[in-house]
Amino acid sequence: MRSDATLPIPGERRSWWLREAMAAEGETPGAPGLAGDERADVVVVGGGYTGMWAAYFLTERLPDARVVLLEQDICGGGPSGRNGGFVHGWWESVPYLVDRYGAEAAIAIAREADEVVDGIGAWCARHEVDAWYAKAGYVRVNAFPSVAHDWDGTVARLRALGQGEQLAPIEPDAVQRVCASPAFRDGLLMPSAASIQPARLARGLRRVLLERGVVIHETTRVRSLRGDGPVRVTTDRGRLTAEQAVLAVNAWASGWPGFRSRVLAWGSYMVITEPIPDRLAELGWTGGELLSDSRFTISYFRTTPDGRIAFGAGVGAAGYAGRIGRTFTHDGTAVARVVANFRHLLPMLHDARLEDAWGGPIDITGHRFPEIGSSHGGRVHFAHGFAGNGAGPSRLAGRVLAALVDGRPDPVARLAFVGRRQPLMPPEPLRFIGARLVREALIREDDALDAGRRPSLLLRAVARLPRLLGYKLGH
Numbered sequence: 001m002r003s004d005a006t007l008p009i010p011g012e013r014r015s016w017w018l019r020e021a022m023a024a025e026g027e028t029p030g031a032p033g034l035a036g037d038e039r040a041d042v043v044v045v046g047g048g049y050t051g052m053w054a055a056y057f058l059t060e061r062l063p064d065a066r067v068v069l070l071e072q073d074i075c076g077g078g079p080s081g082r083n084g085g086f087v088h089g090w091w092e093s094v095p096y097l098v099d100r101y102g103a104e105a106a107i108a109i110a111r112e113a114d115e116v117v118d119g120i121g122a123w124c125a126r127h128e129v130d131a132w133y134a135k136a137g138y139v140r141v142n143a144f145p146s147v148a149h150d151w152d153g154t155v156a157r158l159r160a161l162g163q164g165e166q167l168a169p170i171e172p173d174a175v176q177r178v179c180a181s182p183a184f185r186d187g188l189l190m191p192s193a194a195s196i197q198p199a200r201l202a203r204g205l206r207r208v209l210l211e212r213g214v215v216i217h218e219t220t221r222v223r224s225l226r227g228d229g230p231v232r233v234t235t236d237r238g239r240l241t242a243e244q245a246v247l248a249v250n251a252w253a254s255g256w257p258g259f260r261s262r263v264l265a266w267g268s269y270m271v272i273t274e275p276i277p278d279r280l281a282e283l284g285w286t287g288g289e290l291l292s293d294s295r296f297t298i299s300y301f302r303t304t305p306d307g308r309i310a311f312g313a314g315v316g317a318a319g320y321a322g323r324i325g326r327t328f329t330h331d332g333t334a335v336a337r338v339v340a341n342f343r344h345l346l347p348m349l350h351d352a353r354l355e356d357a358w359g360g361p362i363d364i365t366g367h368r369f370p371e372i373g374s375s376h377g378g379r380v381h382f383a384h385g386f387a388g389n390g391a392g393p394s395r396l397a398g399r400v401l402a403a404l405v406d407g408r409p410d411p412v413a414r415l416a417f418v419g420r421r422q423p424l425m426p427p428e429p430l431r432f433i434g435a436r437l438v439r440e441a442l443i444r445e446d447d448a449l450d451a452g453r454r455p456s457l458l459l460r461a462v463a464r465l466p467r468l469l470g471y472k473l474g475h
Protein backbone atom coordinates (compact mmCIF):
# COMPACT_ATOMS: atom_id res chain seq x y z
CA MET A 1 0.00 0.00 0.00
CA ARG A 2 1.44 3.42 -0.91
CA SER A 3 0.99 5.77 2.01
CA ASP A 4 1.89 9.13 0.59
CA ALA A 5 2.86 10.07 -2.92
CA THR A 6 5.97 11.93 -1.75
CA LEU A 7 7.39 9.18 0.43
CA PRO A 8 10.27 6.93 -0.63
CA ILE A 9 9.89 3.17 -0.12
CA PRO A 10 10.81 2.45 3.50
CA GLY A 11 13.92 0.40 4.15
CA GLU A 12 15.72 1.34 0.93
CA ARG A 13 18.13 3.64 2.75
CA ARG A 14 19.24 4.46 6.30
CA SER A 15 16.84 6.40 8.54
CA TRP A 16 16.74 10.17 8.21
CA TRP A 17 18.32 10.41 11.67
CA LEU A 18 21.28 8.23 10.77
CA ARG A 19 21.89 9.98 7.45
CA GLU A 20 21.82 13.35 9.25
CA ALA A 21 24.14 12.13 11.99
CA MET A 22 26.64 10.60 9.58
CA ALA A 23 26.65 13.71 7.40
CA ALA A 24 27.41 15.80 10.51
CA GLU A 25 30.14 13.35 11.51
CA GLY A 26 31.91 13.70 8.16
CA GLU A 27 34.08 11.04 6.57
CA THR A 28 34.36 8.28 9.21
CA PRO A 29 35.79 4.90 8.21
CA GLY A 30 33.79 1.83 9.24
CA ALA A 31 35.42 -0.41 11.83
CA PRO A 32 36.97 -3.51 10.22
CA GLY A 33 35.15 -6.83 10.52
CA LEU A 34 36.54 -9.58 12.76
CA ALA A 35 38.76 -11.95 10.81
CA GLY A 36 40.77 -14.82 12.27
CA ASP A 37 41.16 -15.49 16.00
CA GLU A 38 40.97 -12.81 18.66
CA ARG A 39 40.92 -12.66 22.46
CA ALA A 40 39.16 -10.26 24.82
CA ASP A 41 38.43 -9.89 28.50
CA VAL A 42 34.87 -8.96 27.62
CA VAL A 43 33.08 -9.35 24.30
CA VAL A 44 29.99 -7.18 23.75
CA VAL A 45 27.55 -8.40 21.09
CA GLY A 46 25.43 -5.56 19.67
CA GLY A 47 26.41 -2.00 18.80
CA GLY A 48 23.22 -0.25 19.86
CA TYR A 49 22.85 1.91 22.96
CA THR A 50 22.76 -1.04 25.38
CA GLY A 51 25.97 -2.64 24.12
CA MET A 52 27.73 0.69 23.78
CA TRP A 53 26.65 1.95 27.23
CA ALA A 54 27.83 -1.37 28.71
CA ALA A 55 31.19 -0.97 26.95
CA TYR A 56 31.40 2.67 28.08
CA PHE A 57 30.76 1.82 31.74
CA LEU A 58 33.25 -1.04 31.47
CA THR A 59 35.90 1.48 30.42
CA GLU A 60 35.02 3.43 33.58
CA ARG A 61 35.04 0.46 35.94
CA LEU A 62 37.76 -1.71 34.40
CA PRO A 63 40.02 0.65 32.44
CA ASP A 64 42.62 -2.05 31.78
CA ALA A 65 40.19 -4.63 30.41
CA ARG A 66 40.29 -5.46 26.71
CA VAL A 67 36.72 -4.88 25.53
CA VAL A 68 35.75 -5.98 22.00
CA LEU A 69 32.36 -5.02 20.55
CA LEU A 70 30.87 -6.97 17.63
CA GLU A 71 28.10 -5.45 15.52
CA GLN A 72 26.55 -7.12 12.49
CA ASP A 73 25.82 -3.78 10.79
CA ILE A 74 27.36 -0.45 11.85
CA CYS A 75 27.05 0.93 15.37
CA GLY A 76 23.69 2.70 15.53
CA GLY A 77 22.47 0.94 12.37
CA GLY A 78 19.66 -0.76 14.36
CA PRO A 79 16.83 0.86 16.32
CA SER A 80 19.29 2.99 18.32
CA GLY A 81 19.81 5.02 15.15
CA ARG A 82 16.17 5.00 14.10
CA ASN A 83 14.01 5.67 17.15
CA GLY A 84 11.85 8.63 18.17
CA GLY A 85 14.44 10.07 20.55
CA PHE A 86 12.06 10.12 23.54
CA VAL A 87 14.23 9.79 26.64
CA HIS A 88 12.51 9.02 29.91
CA GLY A 89 12.66 6.61 32.79
CA TRP A 90 10.09 4.24 34.25
CA TRP A 91 7.66 6.35 36.26
CA GLU A 92 4.73 4.91 34.31
CA SER A 93 5.90 1.40 35.23
CA VAL A 94 5.87 2.07 38.98
CA PRO A 95 2.47 0.40 39.62
CA TYR A 96 3.74 -2.77 37.91
CA LEU A 97 7.01 -2.60 39.84
CA VAL A 98 5.19 -2.08 43.17
CA ASP A 99 2.98 -5.12 42.50
CA ARG A 100 6.01 -7.24 41.66
CA TYR A 101 8.68 -6.01 44.07
CA GLY A 102 7.02 -3.79 46.70
CA ALA A 103 6.95 0.01 47.07
CA GLU A 104 10.49 0.58 48.33
CA ALA A 105 12.13 -1.51 45.63
CA ALA A 106 9.91 0.06 42.95
CA ILE A 107 10.89 3.60 43.93
CA ALA A 108 14.57 2.60 44.02
CA ILE A 109 14.27 1.25 40.46
CA ALA A 110 12.39 4.32 39.22
CA ARG A 111 14.99 6.68 40.76
CA GLU A 112 17.86 4.85 39.07
CA ALA A 113 15.93 4.84 35.79
CA ASP A 114 15.33 8.58 36.15
CA GLU A 115 19.09 9.17 36.25
CA VAL A 116 19.23 8.40 32.54
CA VAL A 117 17.63 11.70 31.56
CA ASP A 118 20.09 14.06 33.24
CA GLY A 119 22.83 11.44 32.86
CA ILE A 120 22.58 11.44 29.06
CA GLY A 121 22.53 15.25 29.00
CA ALA A 122 25.63 15.47 31.21
CA TRP A 123 27.39 12.72 29.24
CA CYS A 124 26.79 14.55 25.95
CA ALA A 125 28.16 17.78 27.45
CA ARG A 126 31.20 16.00 28.90
CA HIS A 127 32.10 14.25 25.64
CA GLU A 128 31.04 17.08 23.32
CA VAL A 129 28.38 14.99 21.62
CA ASP A 130 25.80 17.32 20.07
CA ALA A 131 22.78 15.00 20.21
CA TRP A 132 20.25 17.89 20.22
CA TYR A 133 19.53 17.07 23.87
CA ALA A 134 16.58 19.11 25.18
CA LYS A 135 14.79 18.52 28.47
CA ALA A 136 11.40 19.91 27.46
CA GLY A 137 9.02 17.34 29.00
CA TYR A 138 6.61 14.81 27.53
CA VAL A 139 2.83 15.13 27.25
CA ARG A 140 0.72 12.06 26.61
CA VAL A 141 -2.57 13.31 25.14
CA ASN A 142 -5.96 11.73 25.26
CA ALA A 143 -7.17 11.82 21.66
CA PHE A 144 -10.18 9.54 21.90
CA PRO A 145 -13.36 11.63 21.52
CA SER A 146 -15.57 9.35 23.57
CA VAL A 147 -13.26 7.68 26.09
CA ALA A 148 -11.95 8.97 29.39
CA HIS A 149 -8.16 8.99 29.80
CA ASP A 150 -6.60 5.84 31.23
CA TRP A 151 -4.00 7.19 33.62
CA ASP A 152 -5.93 7.93 36.84
CA GLY A 153 -4.80 4.68 38.49
CA THR A 154 -1.12 5.30 37.76
CA VAL A 155 -1.33 8.93 38.95
CA ALA A 156 -3.09 7.92 42.18
CA ARG A 157 -0.51 5.26 42.97
CA LEU A 158 2.40 7.61 42.35
CA ARG A 159 0.77 10.21 44.61
CA ALA A 160 0.31 7.62 47.35
CA LEU A 161 4.06 6.94 47.12
CA GLY A 162 4.91 10.65 47.41
CA GLN A 163 5.96 10.83 43.74
CA GLY A 164 2.94 12.73 42.41
CA GLU A 165 5.06 15.37 40.68
CA GLN A 166 6.48 12.81 38.23
CA LEU A 167 3.23 12.47 36.26
CA ALA A 168 0.84 15.42 36.37
CA PRO A 169 -2.61 15.39 34.71
CA ILE A 170 -3.16 18.60 32.73
CA GLU A 171 -6.38 20.18 31.46
CA PRO A 172 -7.30 20.45 27.76
CA ASP A 173 -6.39 24.16 27.58
CA ALA A 174 -2.89 23.41 28.94
CA VAL A 175 -2.49 20.69 26.28
CA GLN A 176 -3.58 23.18 23.60
CA ARG A 177 -0.91 25.63 24.79
CA VAL A 178 1.72 22.97 24.10
CA CYS A 179 0.32 22.11 20.66
CA ALA A 180 -3.02 23.37 19.39
CA SER A 181 -4.71 20.40 17.72
CA PRO A 182 -8.48 19.85 17.63
CA ALA A 183 -7.80 16.13 18.15
CA PHE A 184 -6.32 16.63 21.63
CA ARG A 185 -8.25 16.58 24.88
CA ASP A 186 -6.66 16.41 28.33
CA GLY A 187 -3.14 15.14 28.93
CA LEU A 188 -0.54 13.74 31.28
CA LEU A 189 2.72 15.64 31.72
CA MET A 190 6.00 13.91 32.50
CA PRO A 191 8.26 16.93 33.20
CA SER A 192 11.47 14.92 33.52
CA ALA A 193 11.61 13.68 29.89
CA ALA A 194 14.11 14.86 27.26
CA SER A 195 14.49 14.54 23.50
CA ILE A 196 17.58 13.64 21.52
CA GLN A 197 18.60 13.11 17.91
CA PRO A 198 18.87 9.34 18.45
CA ALA A 199 21.50 8.53 15.84
CA ARG A 200 23.76 11.36 16.99
CA LEU A 201 23.79 9.80 20.47
CA ALA A 202 24.59 6.37 19.00
CA ARG A 203 27.37 7.68 16.80
CA GLY A 204 28.70 9.79 19.68
CA LEU A 205 28.90 6.68 21.86
CA ARG A 206 30.79 4.90 19.09
CA ARG A 207 33.33 7.74 18.81
CA VAL A 208 33.92 7.88 22.57
CA LEU A 209 34.37 4.09 22.77
CA LEU A 210 37.01 4.17 20.03
CA GLU A 211 38.78 7.04 21.81
CA ARG A 212 38.81 4.94 24.98
CA GLY A 213 40.41 1.95 23.28
CA VAL A 214 37.39 -0.30 22.87
CA VAL A 215 37.96 -2.51 19.82
CA ILE A 216 34.94 -2.36 17.50
CA HIS A 217 34.29 -4.81 14.68
CA GLU A 218 31.38 -3.82 12.45
CA THR A 219 29.78 -5.95 9.72
CA THR A 220 30.48 -8.86 12.08
CA ARG A 221 27.54 -11.10 12.74
CA VAL A 222 27.80 -13.45 15.69
CA ARG A 223 26.63 -16.89 14.57
CA SER A 224 27.07 -18.74 17.85
CA LEU A 225 28.08 -18.08 21.42
CA ARG A 226 29.10 -20.80 23.86
CA GLY A 227 29.74 -20.15 27.52
CA ASP A 228 30.62 -23.55 29.00
CA GLY A 229 34.11 -22.55 30.13
CA PRO A 230 35.51 -19.42 28.52
CA VAL A 231 33.08 -17.67 26.19
CA ARG A 232 33.61 -18.72 22.56
CA VAL A 233 32.06 -16.65 19.83
CA THR A 234 31.93 -17.62 16.17
CA THR A 235 31.33 -15.10 13.40
CA ASP A 236 31.26 -15.49 9.62
CA ARG A 237 35.00 -14.95 9.23
CA GLY A 238 36.46 -15.19 12.70
CA ARG A 239 36.42 -16.51 16.24
CA LEU A 240 36.81 -14.78 19.55
CA THR A 241 37.48 -16.12 23.04
CA ALA A 242 36.63 -14.02 26.10
CA GLU A 243 36.32 -14.33 29.86
CA GLN A 244 32.82 -12.85 29.81
CA ALA A 245 30.21 -11.67 27.30
CA VAL A 246 27.52 -9.01 27.18
CA LEU A 247 24.59 -9.83 24.94
CA ALA A 248 22.81 -6.64 23.86
CA VAL A 249 20.89 -7.67 20.76
CA ASN A 250 17.48 -6.14 21.51
CA ALA A 251 14.77 -7.62 19.23
CA TRP A 252 17.25 -10.08 17.74
CA ALA A 253 17.06 -11.86 21.14
CA SER A 254 13.74 -13.26 19.85
CA GLY A 255 15.88 -15.59 17.71
CA TRP A 256 18.52 -16.51 20.34
CA PRO A 257 18.46 -19.83 22.17
CA GLY A 258 17.48 -19.19 25.78
CA PHE A 259 15.61 -15.95 25.02
CA ARG A 260 13.39 -16.73 22.07
CA SER A 261 10.54 -17.91 24.28
CA ARG A 262 10.55 -14.63 26.25
CA VAL A 263 10.87 -11.95 23.56
CA LEU A 264 8.58 -11.03 20.70
CA ALA A 265 9.70 -8.63 17.95
CA TRP A 266 7.15 -6.04 16.90
CA GLY A 267 7.46 -3.30 14.26
CA SER A 268 7.49 0.44 14.87
CA TYR A 269 7.60 2.91 11.99
CA MET A 270 8.30 6.63 11.63
CA VAL A 271 7.90 9.42 9.08
CA ILE A 272 9.45 12.90 9.06
CA THR A 273 8.13 16.10 7.49
CA GLU A 274 9.96 18.76 5.57
CA PRO A 275 10.94 21.77 7.75
CA ILE A 276 7.72 23.63 8.67
CA PRO A 277 8.80 26.05 11.44
CA ASP A 278 6.08 28.60 10.60
CA ARG A 279 3.37 25.96 10.90
CA LEU A 280 4.79 24.84 14.26
CA ALA A 281 4.73 28.48 15.43
CA GLU A 282 1.02 28.69 14.46
CA LEU A 283 0.37 25.65 16.67
CA GLY A 284 2.42 27.14 19.50
CA TRP A 285 4.53 23.95 19.41
CA THR A 286 7.90 25.65 19.71
CA GLY A 287 9.17 24.40 23.06
CA GLY A 288 10.49 21.05 21.83
CA GLU A 289 7.94 19.10 23.89
CA LEU A 290 7.51 15.40 23.21
CA LEU A 291 3.96 14.25 22.50
CA SER A 292 2.18 10.92 22.17
CA ASP A 293 -1.36 9.63 22.22
CA SER A 294 -2.56 7.09 24.76
CA ARG A 295 -3.15 4.12 22.47
CA PHE A 296 -1.51 0.74 23.07
CA THR A 297 -0.12 0.96 19.51
CA ILE A 298 1.18 4.35 20.52
CA SER A 299 1.68 7.31 18.15
CA TYR A 300 4.65 9.44 19.28
CA PHE A 301 5.72 12.76 17.79
CA ARG A 302 8.29 15.45 18.36
CA THR A 303 9.92 18.38 16.61
CA THR A 304 13.50 18.97 15.44
CA PRO A 305 15.57 22.15 15.76
CA ASP A 306 14.99 22.93 12.05
CA GLY A 307 11.22 22.74 12.48
CA ARG A 308 10.33 19.25 11.28
CA ILE A 309 7.98 16.80 12.92
CA ALA A 310 9.18 13.23 13.37
CA PHE A 311 6.12 11.05 13.91
CA GLY A 312 6.05 7.33 14.68
CA ALA A 313 3.64 4.62 15.72
CA GLY A 314 3.89 1.06 16.98
CA VAL A 315 1.67 -0.21 14.19
CA GLY A 316 4.07 -2.65 12.51
CA ALA A 317 3.56 -6.39 12.52
CA ALA A 318 4.95 -9.08 14.82
CA GLY A 319 7.87 -11.18 13.58
CA TYR A 320 7.92 -14.94 13.11
CA ALA A 321 10.27 -17.19 15.11
CA GLY A 322 12.87 -14.53 15.75
CA ARG A 323 13.46 -13.58 12.12
CA ILE A 324 14.27 -9.89 11.84
CA GLY A 325 13.67 -9.21 8.17
CA ARG A 326 11.79 -6.89 5.86
CA THR A 327 8.66 -6.92 8.09
CA PHE A 328 10.54 -4.43 10.24
CA THR A 329 11.97 -2.22 7.53
CA HIS A 330 9.91 -2.41 4.34
CA ASP A 331 6.29 -2.54 5.53
CA GLY A 332 4.36 -0.03 3.39
CA THR A 333 1.09 -0.89 5.15
CA ALA A 334 2.59 0.09 8.51
CA VAL A 335 3.85 3.38 7.03
CA ALA A 336 0.36 4.06 5.64
CA ARG A 337 -1.01 3.59 9.15
CA VAL A 338 1.57 5.98 10.59
CA VAL A 339 0.60 8.57 7.98
CA ALA A 340 -3.11 8.07 8.74
CA ASN A 341 -2.40 8.60 12.47
CA PHE A 342 -0.35 11.71 11.65
CA ARG A 343 -3.21 13.19 9.60
CA HIS A 344 -5.72 12.23 12.30
CA LEU A 345 -3.82 13.68 15.26
CA LEU A 346 -2.52 16.78 13.46
CA PRO A 347 -5.29 17.38 10.87
CA MET A 348 -4.25 21.00 10.22
CA LEU A 349 -0.97 19.68 8.79
CA HIS A 350 -2.68 17.49 6.15
CA ASP A 351 -0.68 19.24 3.41
CA ALA A 352 2.74 19.02 5.14
CA ARG A 353 5.10 17.11 2.87
CA LEU A 354 6.58 13.92 4.33
CA GLU A 355 10.19 13.41 3.34
CA ASP A 356 11.13 10.03 4.68
CA ALA A 357 9.84 6.85 6.31
CA TRP A 358 11.63 4.03 8.09
CA GLY A 359 11.02 1.32 10.64
CA GLY A 360 12.64 -1.08 13.04
CA PRO A 361 11.90 -3.88 15.48
CA ILE A 362 11.07 -3.36 19.13
CA ASP A 363 11.51 -6.09 21.74
CA ILE A 364 8.41 -6.99 23.70
CA THR A 365 8.39 -9.25 26.75
CA GLY A 366 5.30 -10.67 28.46
CA HIS A 367 5.14 -7.86 31.04
CA ARG A 368 6.58 -5.23 28.69
CA PHE A 369 9.54 -4.76 31.06
CA PRO A 370 13.20 -5.57 30.36
CA GLU A 371 15.03 -8.63 31.58
CA ILE A 372 18.59 -8.00 32.64
CA GLY A 373 20.62 -10.78 34.14
CA SER A 374 23.33 -13.39 33.78
CA SER A 375 23.50 -16.93 32.42
CA HIS A 376 26.17 -19.56 31.65
CA GLY A 377 27.40 -19.63 35.25
CA GLY A 378 27.70 -15.83 35.39
CA ARG A 379 29.88 -15.51 32.29
CA VAL A 380 27.21 -14.14 29.92
CA HIS A 381 25.18 -11.07 30.83
CA PHE A 382 22.15 -9.95 28.85
CA ALA A 383 19.66 -7.07 28.58
CA HIS A 384 16.66 -6.78 26.29
CA GLY A 385 12.91 -6.24 26.38
CA PHE A 386 12.70 -2.43 26.39
CA ALA A 387 9.34 -2.57 24.57
CA GLY A 388 10.09 0.44 22.41
CA ASN A 389 11.23 2.51 25.40
CA GLY A 390 14.95 1.84 25.57
CA ALA A 391 16.46 5.14 24.41
CA GLY A 392 16.91 6.21 28.03
CA PRO A 393 16.77 2.95 30.05
CA SER A 394 19.48 1.33 27.88
CA ARG A 395 21.90 3.57 29.79
CA LEU A 396 20.75 2.03 33.10
CA ALA A 397 21.02 -1.40 31.46
CA GLY A 398 24.60 -0.58 30.46
CA ARG A 399 25.44 0.38 34.06
CA VAL A 400 23.92 -2.86 35.37
CA LEU A 401 25.68 -5.00 32.75
CA ALA A 402 29.05 -3.41 33.51
CA ALA A 403 28.48 -4.00 37.23
CA LEU A 404 27.57 -7.65 36.58
CA VAL A 405 30.76 -8.15 34.56
CA ASP A 406 32.84 -6.40 37.22
CA GLY A 407 31.31 -8.48 40.00
CA ARG A 408 32.21 -6.11 42.83
CA PRO A 409 29.19 -5.26 45.04
CA ASP A 410 27.16 -2.44 43.53
CA PRO A 411 23.59 -1.43 44.47
CA VAL A 412 22.66 -1.00 40.80
CA ALA A 413 23.23 -4.74 40.18
CA ARG A 414 21.01 -5.53 43.17
CA LEU A 415 17.93 -3.60 41.95
CA ALA A 416 14.99 -5.94 42.47
CA PHE A 417 14.28 -6.61 38.78
CA VAL A 418 17.86 -7.63 37.95
CA GLY A 419 18.03 -11.38 37.40
CA ARG A 420 14.25 -11.78 37.24
CA ARG A 421 12.91 -13.35 34.08
CA GLN A 422 9.84 -12.32 32.11
CA PRO A 423 7.00 -14.81 31.48
CA LEU A 424 7.24 -17.47 28.83
CA MET A 425 5.38 -16.72 25.62
CA PRO A 426 3.40 -19.30 23.64
CA PRO A 427 5.46 -21.36 21.16
CA GLU A 428 5.49 -20.70 17.41
CA PRO A 429 3.43 -20.67 15.29
CA LEU A 430 0.84 -19.92 17.99
CA ARG A 431 2.70 -16.79 19.10
CA PHE A 432 2.93 -15.38 15.59
CA ILE A 433 -0.73 -16.03 14.78
CA GLY A 434 -1.89 -14.75 18.18
CA ALA A 435 0.27 -11.62 18.01
CA ARG A 436 -0.97 -10.72 14.53
CA LEU A 437 -4.62 -11.26 15.49
CA VAL A 438 -4.29 -9.24 18.69
CA ARG A 439 -2.42 -6.43 16.93
CA GLU A 440 -5.15 -6.16 14.29
CA ALA A 441 -7.84 -6.15 16.99
CA LEU A 442 -5.99 -3.46 18.98
CA ILE A 443 -5.63 -1.17 15.96
CA ARG A 444 -9.22 -1.67 14.85
CA GLU A 445 -10.59 -1.14 18.35
CA ASP A 446 -8.59 2.10 18.69
CA ASP A 447 -9.72 3.24 15.22
CA ALA A 448 -13.35 2.65 16.20
CA LEU A 449 -12.94 4.58 19.48
CA ASP A 450 -11.19 7.42 17.63
CA ALA A 451 -14.12 7.63 15.24
CA GLY A 452 -16.56 7.70 18.18
CA ARG A 453 -17.88 4.19 17.32
CA ARG A 454 -18.38 1.28 19.68
CA PRO A 455 -15.98 -1.58 18.86
CA SER A 456 -17.58 -4.99 18.32
CA LEU A 457 -17.61 -7.55 21.13
CA LEU A 458 -15.32 -9.83 19.12
CA LEU A 459 -12.70 -7.09 18.65
CA ARG A 460 -12.80 -6.27 22.34
CA ALA A 461 -12.48 -9.91 23.34
CA VAL A 462 -9.43 -10.50 21.10
CA ALA A 463 -7.75 -7.24 22.25
CA ARG A 464 -8.15 -8.39 25.88
CA LEU A 465 -6.99 -11.95 25.35
CA PRO A 466 -3.31 -11.41 26.34
CA ARG A 467 -4.35 -9.80 29.67
CA LEU A 468 -6.63 -12.77 30.39
CA LEU A 469 -3.60 -15.02 29.85
CA GLY A 470 -1.51 -13.02 32.33
CA TYR A 471 0.50 -10.85 29.92
CA LYS A 472 0.68 -7.07 30.25
CA LEU A 473 -0.10 -6.61 26.60
CA GLY A 474 -3.19 -5.29 24.85
CA HIS A 475 -6.15 -3.53 26.42
Ligand SMILES: Cc1cc2nc3c(=O)[nH]c(=O)nc-3n(C[C@H](O)[C@H](O)[C@H](O)COP(=O)(O)OP(=O)(O)OC[C@H]3O[C@@H](n4cnc5c(N)ncnc54)[C@H](O)[C@@H]3O)c2cc1C
Nearest residue numbers: 046048049050072078080083084086222250360389390391
Ligand atom coordinates in the same frame (compact mmCIF):
# COMPACT_ATOMS: atom_id res chain seq x y z
C1 LIG B 1 10.89 3.21 15.00
C2 LIG B 1 11.31 3.11 16.45
C3 LIG B 1 11.05 4.16 17.32
C4 LIG B 1 11.43 4.09 18.65
N1 LIG B 1 11.24 5.18 19.45
C5 LIG B 1 11.70 5.17 20.72
C6 LIG B 1 11.64 6.33 21.52
O1 LIG B 1 11.23 7.40 21.08
N2 LIG B 1 12.08 6.24 22.81
C7 LIG B 1 12.58 5.08 23.31
O2 LIG B 1 12.91 5.04 24.50
N3 LIG B 1 12.74 3.99 22.55
C8 LIG B 1 12.31 4.01 21.27
N4 LIG B 1 12.48 2.91 20.48
C9 LIG B 1 13.18 1.75 21.04
C10 LIG B 1 14.68 2.00 21.12
O3 LIG B 1 15.18 2.31 19.84
C11 LIG B 1 15.36 0.76 21.68
O4 LIG B 1 14.76 0.39 22.90
C12 LIG B 1 16.85 0.97 21.91
O5 LIG B 1 17.47 1.47 20.76
C13 LIG B 1 17.45 -0.34 22.35
O6 LIG B 1 18.86 -0.28 22.23
P1 LIG B 1 19.63 -1.64 22.09
O7 LIG B 1 21.06 -1.33 22.04
O8 LIG B 1 19.17 -2.57 23.14
O9 LIG B 1 19.12 -2.22 20.72
P2 LIG B 1 19.56 -1.96 19.18
O10 LIG B 1 19.71 -0.55 18.87
O11 LIG B 1 18.59 -2.76 18.36
O12 LIG B 1 20.97 -2.65 19.10
C14 LIG B 1 21.11 -4.05 19.02
C15 LIG B 1 22.20 -4.28 18.00
O13 LIG B 1 22.56 -5.66 18.01
C16 LIG B 1 22.95 -5.99 16.69
N5 LIG B 1 22.89 -7.44 16.55
C17 LIG B 1 21.80 -8.23 16.62
N6 LIG B 1 22.13 -9.51 16.45
C18 LIG B 1 23.47 -9.55 16.26
C19 LIG B 1 24.41 -10.59 16.01
N7 LIG B 1 24.02 -11.87 15.93
N8 LIG B 1 25.72 -10.27 15.85
C20 LIG B 1 26.13 -8.97 15.92
N9 LIG B 1 25.27 -7.94 16.14
C21 LIG B 1 23.96 -8.22 16.32
C22 LIG B 1 21.94 -5.25 15.82
O14 LIG B 1 22.40 -5.07 14.50
C23 LIG B 1 21.77 -3.95 16.58
O15 LIG B 1 22.58 -2.91 16.08
C24 LIG B 1 12.08 2.92 19.14
C25 LIG B 1 12.34 1.85 18.28
C26 LIG B 1 11.96 1.93 16.95
C27 LIG B 1 12.25 0.79 16.02
